[in-house]
Amino acid sequence: MEILANYINGELSKPQSNNYIDDQNPATTKVFAKIPLSDEIDLKFAIDSAEKAFPQWSGLPAKERAAYLIKISALINDNLEELALAESIDTGKPIQLAKTVDIPRAISNMEFFAHAITQFSSESHANEKSINYTLRKPLGVVGCISPWNLPLYLFTWKIAPALVTGNCVIAKPSEITPYTAFLLSKICIEAGLPKGVLNILHGTGPEIGNAIVQNKRIKAISFTGGTDTGKKIAEISAPMFRKISLELGGKNPALVFADCDLNKTVEELVRASFSNQGEICLCSSRLYIEKSIYEEFKSLFVEKVKNLKIGNPTNAANNMGALISAQHLEKVKSYIRLAKEEGGHLLCGDEKLELEKENSKGYFLRPHVFENLPNHCKVNQEEIFGPLVSLNSFRNENEAIRFANESDYGLASSIWTNDLSRAHRIGSKIETGIVWINCWMNRDLRTPFGGMKNSGLGREGGLEALRFFTETKNICIQF
Numbered sequence: 001m002e003i004l005a006n007y008i009n010g011e012l013s014k015p016q017s018n019n020y021i022d023d024q025n026p027a028t029t030k031v032f033a034k035i036p037l038s039d040e041i042d043l044k045f046a047i048d049s050a051e052k053a054f055p056q057w058s059g060l061p062a063k064e065r066a067a068y069l070i071k072i073s074a075l076i077n078d079n080l081e082e083l084a085l086a087e088s089i090d091t092g093k094p095i096q097l098a099k100t101v102d103i104p105r106a107i108s109n110m111e112f113f114a115h116a117i118t119q120f121s122s123e124s125h126a127n128e129k130s131i132n133y134t135l136r137k138p139l140g141v142v143g144c145i146s147p148w149n150l151p152l153y154l155f156t157w158k159i160a161p162a163l164v165t166g167n168c169v170i171a172k173p174s175e176i177t178p179y180t181a182f183l184l185s186k187i188c189i190e191a192g193l194p195k196g197v198l199n200i201l202h203g204t205g206p207e208i209g210n211a212i213v214q215n216k217r218i219k220a221i222s223f224t225g226g227t228d229t230g231k232k233i234a235e236i237s238a239p240m241f242r243k244i245s246l247e248l249g250g251k252n253p254a255l256v257f258a259d260c261d262l263n264k265t266v267e268e269l270v271r272a273s274f275s276n277q278g279e280i281c282l283c284s285s286r287l288y289i290e291k292s293i294y295e296e297f298k299s300l301f302v303e304k305v306k307n308l309k310i311g312n313p314t315n316a317a318n319n320m321g322a323l324i325s326a327q328h329l330e331k332v333k334s335y336i337r338l339a340k341e342e343g344g345h346l347l348c349g350d351e352k353l354e355l356e357k358e359n360s361k362g363y364f365l366r367p368h369v370f371e372n373l374p375n376h377c378k379v380n381q382e383e384i385f386g387p388l389v390s391l392n393s394f395r396n397e398n399e400a401i402r403f404a405n406e407s408d409y410g411l412a413s414s415i416w417t418n419d420l421s422r423a424h425r426i427g428s429k430i431e432t433g434i435v436w437i438n439c440w441m442n443r444d445l446r447t448p449f450g451g452m453k454n455s456g457l458g459r460e461g462g463l464e465a466l467r468f469f470t471e472t473k474n475i476c477i478q479f
């Protein structure tokens with residue numbers, strides 16, 4: 001069995017406690033690796049190394065820092081097949097998704113921020129008496145904490161902007177999906193990344209994650225994960241006046257109008273609802289359809305959902321793999337029971353699953369589609385983060401907007417219509433940080449990414465991320 005290691009001061013190292021936890025394949029339930037259970041002692045070693053590396057790393061010309069990221073990006077590309085397989089085994093996600101989305105995006109994250117830093121500029125404000133210019137300096141040692149659903153994708157999305165802006169990083173992947181972050185440590189060693197610049201600590205959220213957040217030597221925290229964890233991080237960070245970026249949960253609405261391209265909309269919304277088993281923060285979970293096409297949409301949608309192939313995620317023919325853990329599977333099942341109690345009518349999902357022998361104990365679940373659930377019920381309000389969606393109809397544009405906005409979350413939404421004036425009108429009224437019109441998860445890495453309300457604080461991506469990881473200073477010169 002493979003024993004994973006932390007990456008501290010440029011080397012792979014054991015946890016000081018010598019304690020490990022299991023890394024399980026959710027599609028087979030087999031434990032295939034052991035993960036370091038890091039603690040405060042490992043954290044101290046990592047922060048000492050990062051602080052030591054900081055003056056030299058932050059003093060390098062941006063182009064030289066960028067060159068390391070380009071090298072890392074190229075090495076991820078060279079190891080795409082191995083990384084994709086590792087991601088599929090660790091998360092239960094379909095191998096095709098890991099090959100075409102997760103790992104390519106990790107490559108782009110590194111490449112994108114390597115180029116972006118060379119174009120990063122600051123403002124100057126002149127008046128009749130003086131001229132001001134803005135400086136943006138790295139913060140020091142920063143923390144990056146990421147979740148299990150898109151492991152390497154979200155891990156690199158944080159560390160790339162942190163590193164190119166000249167910070168040194170303490171990063172923690174989820175204990176449930178540590179494997180590709182471990183492989184990334186090896187890649188960083190191969191790329192010759194200077195010692196201490198990036199440190200990767202494995203272990204649990206409540207222990208090493210919390211220790212990172214509590215530590216005053218960490219100058220900023222970039223976090224992606226659940227809203228409850230985000231609240232804890234905000235509470236701890238507020239008295240330190242520390243910068244935080246919080247990318248949290250979602251309960252994303254899709255508004256489907258009668259004038260949309262119906263076949264394309266159905267196809268895209270099946271993808272938006274059930275990609276990665278519905279375990280993407282951006283997945284649509286509340287589908288609102290204009291009354292006049294509700295029945296037609298419903299039958300096309302349900303037919304397509306029934307055709308999705310569920311099973312061994314490393315078999316490229318399957319569209320959906322396993323959920324992340326027994327605990328998460330139980331959580332999603334509890335919402336299925338709740339949906340029935342709340343008056344929902346199940347349109348598909350309870351047919352028996354035929355799985356291969358080695359997957360018979362895996363955490364698989366068919367995609368579930370409900371209708372007739374009131375907008376205020378728990379199933380329509382709480383984040384489930386699994387393969388369960390709810391269909392509802394609306395009578396007019398105002399009602400559609402009201403349904404969409406009746407939520408504590410505000411991450412992403414999509415609008416499906418060929419009336420572009422209406423799309424712009426709703427786009428400006430809908431309370432989400434991201435609005436897609438006639439598409440879903442169409443990403444340009446330069447755009448601001450993040451949510452409003454309980455979906456988070458701050459934005460990632462492009463200039464927003466480069467600004468987050470730097471301290472702004474105004475210098476004023478009198479003429």
Ligand code: NDP
Pocket residue numbers: 145146147148149172173174175176203204205206208209210211213224225226227229230232247248249250280281282383385411450451455456
């Ligand atoms: P969690 O909040 O449980 O965990 C996220 C990360 O935080 C993990 O690395 C976890 O470690 C760590 N963590 C847990 N507790 C603490 C703590 N007290 N202090 C510091 N770190 C801690 O979320 P999940 O991993 O369950 O991820 C799913 C959630 O993430 C969903 O709500 C989803 O919507 C959200 N998400 C948001 C995205 C966005 O961009 N807005 C994108 C993707 C997901 P460990 O796992 O080891 O416990």
